[in-house]
Amino acid sequence: AKHFLARVAEHQQLGAFLCTDEAVALKQAEAADARRAAGEATPLLGVPLAHKDIFVTRDFPSTAASKMLAGYRSPFDATVVEKLAAAGTVTLGKLNCDEFAMGGSNENSAFGPARNPWDTARITGGSSGGSAAAVAAGLVPAATGTDTGGSVRQPAALCNVTGIKPTYGRCSRYGMIAFASSLDQAGPMARTAEDCALLLQAMSGFDPRDATSAERPVDDYVTALRTPREGATAGQPLKGLRIGLPKEFFGEGVAPDVAQAVRAALAEFEKLGATLVDVSLPRTELSIPVYYIIAPAEASSNLSRYDGVRYGHRAREYKDLLDMYCKTRAEGFGPEVKRRIMIGTYVLSHGYYDAYYLQAQKLRRMIADDFQAAFAQCDLVAGPVTPTVARPIGSQTDPVQEYLADIFTLPASLAGLPGMSVPAGFGEGGLPVGLQLIGNYWQEGALLHAAHAFQ
Ligand code: GLN
Numbered sequence: 161a162k163h164f165l166a167r168v169a170e171h172q173q174l175g176a177f178l179c180t181d182e183a184v185a186l187k188q189a190e191a192a193d194a195r196r197a198a199g200e201a202t203p204l205l206g207v208p209l210a211h212k213d214i215f216v217t218r219d220f221p222s223t224a225a226s227k228m229l230a231g232y233r234s235p236f237d238a239t240v241v242e243k244l245a246a247a248g249t250v251t252l253g254k255l256n257c258d259e260f261a262m263g264g265s266n267e268n269s270a271f272g273p274a275r276n277p278w279d280t281a282r283i284t285g286g287s288s289g290g291s292a293a294a295v296a297a298g299l300v301p302a303a304t305g306t307d308t309g310g311s312v313r314q315p316a317a318l319c320n321v322t323g324i325k326p327t328y329g330r331c332s333r334y335g336m337i338a339f340a341s342s343l344d345q346a347g348p349m350a351r352t353a354e355d356c357a358l359l360l361q362a363m364s365g366f367d368p369r370d371a372t373s374a375e376r377p378v379d380d381y382v383t384a385l386r387t388p389r390e391g392a393t394a395g396q397p398l399k400g401l402r403i404g405l406p407k408e409f410f411g412e413g414v415a416p417d418v419a420q421a422v423r424a425a426l427a428e429f430e431k432l433g434a435t436l437v438d439v440s441l442p443r444t445e446l447s448i449p450v451y452y453i454i455a456p457a458e459a460s461s462n463l464s465r466y467d468g469v470r471y472g473h474r475a476r477e478y479k480d481l482l483d484m485y486c487k488t489r490a491e492g493f494g495p496e497v498k499r500r501i502m503i504g505t506y507v508l509s510h511g512y513y514d515a516y517y518l519q520a521q522k523l524r525r526m527i528a529d530d531f532q533a534a535f536a537q538c539d540l541v542a543g544p545v546t547p548t549v550a551r552p553i554g555s556q557t558d559p560v561q562e563y564l565a566d567i568f569t570l571p572a573s574l575a576g577l578p579g580m581s582v583p584a585g586f587g588e589g590g591l592p593v594g595l596q597l598i599g600n601y602w603q604e605g606a607l608l609h610a611a612h613a614f615q
Contacts, residue, residue, distance in 0.1 A: 178255065291303035425584035
């Protein structure tokens with residue numbers, strides 16, 4: 161813990177951490193030592209990590225990278241935090257992210273951007289950018305993230321780490337500061353699929369405090385990853401695995417350097433025995449308008465709780481209650497959060513609900529059905545995570561253009577499917593490229609197995 165805290169202090173310019181607390185970390189490390197001395201030998205015992213500042217924590221402030229929650233302390237730990245602590249991990253601090261997880265670059269944090277360790281003038285990707293930067297720079301061996309529309313997978317891809325968003329409902333959302341409740345999922349980020357399997361194992365499971373958490377036993381991901389496939393040979397551990405390549409993921413929208421790195425990684429999968437098959441996800445493009453209706457709609461509802469009364473920031477001067485609400489929210493929320501609240505309120509308003517929200521919900525179902533058609537032909541779907549390598553910080557000022565960069569991660573999010581980002585190689589400027597693997601529901605074990613064989 162001391163070693164990693166020193167690295168965090170040394171690399172503050174990365175903006176990966178929003179806070180650390182040495183006293184808390186060392187106390188947890190001593191507790192882990194005591195468990196070890198008592199004979200416990202579980203794999204995560206004493207492993208230092210840090211949590212995206214979307215998870216509430218008793219021992220550290222919880223801000224969602226928003227001024228609205230600056231200085232806020234939760235009276236309880238998120239279930240994911242609680243479960244990882246029970247597994248013996250040591251929390252060093254909280255990690256930077258886009259405000260309320262709204263964004264794909266970490267530039268929307270109220271506390272400044274996180275910086276990509278591969279080139280500190282560039283974005284980490286988002287919204288779990290602090291998590292990706294911290295793991296990539298060796299400030300922690302592993303971290304938690306959350307993924308609503310790509311926020312674990314994108315920063316993992318752009319910072320060359322491994323990350324997995326499990327099936328919706330696998331991890332409890334209790335204590336995860338809500339953005340879009342029908343999409344939000346926790347996920348681990350680490351250097352390897354094996355480390356992700358260890359973390360996901362500890363993070364997953366039914367929680368009666370989250371009504372959408374799945375009452376379904378957790379698979380043994382670590383064993384899954386080490387168990388040979390049926391029919392596998394020594395040189396071909398992935399023999400018989402059919403990987404579907406959606407033609408919509410390999411079209412004009414992908415930069416040539418990214419496409420090349422992804423193709424090269426897929427050629428490695430072929431050498432490992434996998435077969436590549438052509439599939440189609442015909443509504444891929446529609447996932448952008450669908451997501452940018454549903455996610456803001458849910459966000460506008462979830463963020464109504466920040467009223468200056470119950471949590472966090474309150475304006476200093478105001479005339480009456482309404483004025484207090486208005487000033488508090490005007491001061492507390494950043495521009496992207498305000499934009500989402502306005503879009504969400506609009507698409508849910510009387511007269512527009514049927515035209516936007518309801519249509520989006522119908523298309524969401526069709527996007528999920530498209531995946532089921534694809535999975536009739538293959539075991540996993542693969543493609544790029546992002547259309548380009550990490551761009552320079554400050555280089556994108558048009559929010560709609562920024563939303564387009566989510567095209568490859570939104571489909572799995574809308575369908576609730578597990579998705580993973582695995583380091584694939586390098587593109588222009590020697591910058592990292594991620595390979596995305598998408599599985600059918602509850603196929604986290606198969607994703608981790610394939611990624612592990614590749615790594
Ligand atoms: N980039 C997407 C958004 O801005 C996804 C964010 C996320 O997954 N939290 O909404």
